[in-house]
Amino acid sequence: MTRQSAFPAVNQKLCKKCGICIKICPRKVLEPDAGGLPYAACQEKCTACDLCASHCPDFAIEVMPTPDNCLSGNDNKK
Ligand code: SF4
Numbered sequence: 001m002t003r004q005s006a007f008p009a010v011n012q013k014l015c016k017k018c019g020i021c022i023k024i025c026p027r028k029v030l031e032p033d034a035g036g037l038p039y040a041a042c043q044e045k046c047t048a049c050d051l052c053a054s055h056c057p058d059f060a061i062e063v064m065p066t067p068d069n070c071l072s073g074n075d076n077k078k
């Protein structure tokens with residue numbers, strides 16, 4: 001069973017690709033894509049702490065609850 005399921009949604013129009021959200025996430029949920037845009041690589045690890053959203057200087061992240069439909073098979077190890 002999953003714990004709380006949440007999803008950090010990045011607004012591509014607002015994001016400046018500064019990487020703050022990627023660095024600050026304590027769960028390593030966010031990773032940069034090929035273009036440097038953060039995306040939820042490990043969505044199932046998100047605890048909805050809201051750190052990423054609250055530290056984004058451009059208000060480009062919104063943490064939203066998701067249905068029980070986590071991405072799987074994309075577990076980056078760091
Ligand atoms: S902190 Fe905000 S602007 Fe910076 S990379 Fe993350 S979403 Fe984009």
Ligand code: SF4
Nearest residue numbers: 025046047049050052
């Ligand atoms: S809400 Fe917290 S755990 Fe989820 S992606 Fe943002 S910083 Fe990481």
